[in-house]
Amino acid sequence: MPDHAATPSTGSRTEFTRSLHRSSGSFELVFAPVILALVGLWLDRTLGTLPTFTVGLAVFGAIGAGVAQYYAYQQRMVRLAEEGELPVARPDRQYHARNRSDGDLGAAHAVVDMADDAASTDTAATPGSGS
Numbered sequence: 052m053p054d055h056a057a058t059p060s061t062g063s064r065t066e067f068t069r070s071l072h073r074s075s076g077s078f079e080l081v082f083a084p085v086i087l088a089l090v091g092l093w094l095d096r097t098l099g100t101l102p103t104f105t106v107g108l109a110v111f112g113a114i115g116a117g118v119a120q121y122y123a124y125q126q127r128m129v130r131l132a133e134e135g136e137l138p139v140a141r142p143d144r145q146y147h148a149r150n151r152s153d154g155d156l157g158a159a160h161a162v163v164d165m166a167d168d169a170a171s172t173d174t175a176a177t178p179g180s181g182s
Contacts, residue, residue, distance in 0.1 A: 076123065080116045087112035 091108035095101040131137035 083116035084109045084112035
């Protein structure tokens with residue numbers, strides 16, 4: 052009897068590939084400064100300027116990786132918005148216990164009322180609030 056659990060299906064391979072692609076940014080953010088710092092360390096030892104190039108190239112690598120991640124994220128968001136997979140606008144009303152239409156507010160309504168009462172008494176009792 053073949054063991055099907057040992058071989059991943061095509062779907063799981065695709066999802067694994069996608070997850071690796073999404074996590075590549077974290078590797079870039081870590082390895083760019085480390086590799087450039089090692090190059091800087093070699094330059095500093097060669098030229099006798101310790102730690103000038105090490106720090107400079109590590110900072111350059113961190114900033115460069117951050118900028119690259121920012122532009123990659125912006126490009127991905129534009130592509131998803133064009134494909135219609137990303138909602139462009141936020142909903143008019145956010146979920147809140149008072150916005151529920153089923154009439155079953157129960158304890159959530161009481162908690163919200165208590166929080167509102169506490170907030171109003173705190174602002175009224177604050178000295179120098181101008182009221």
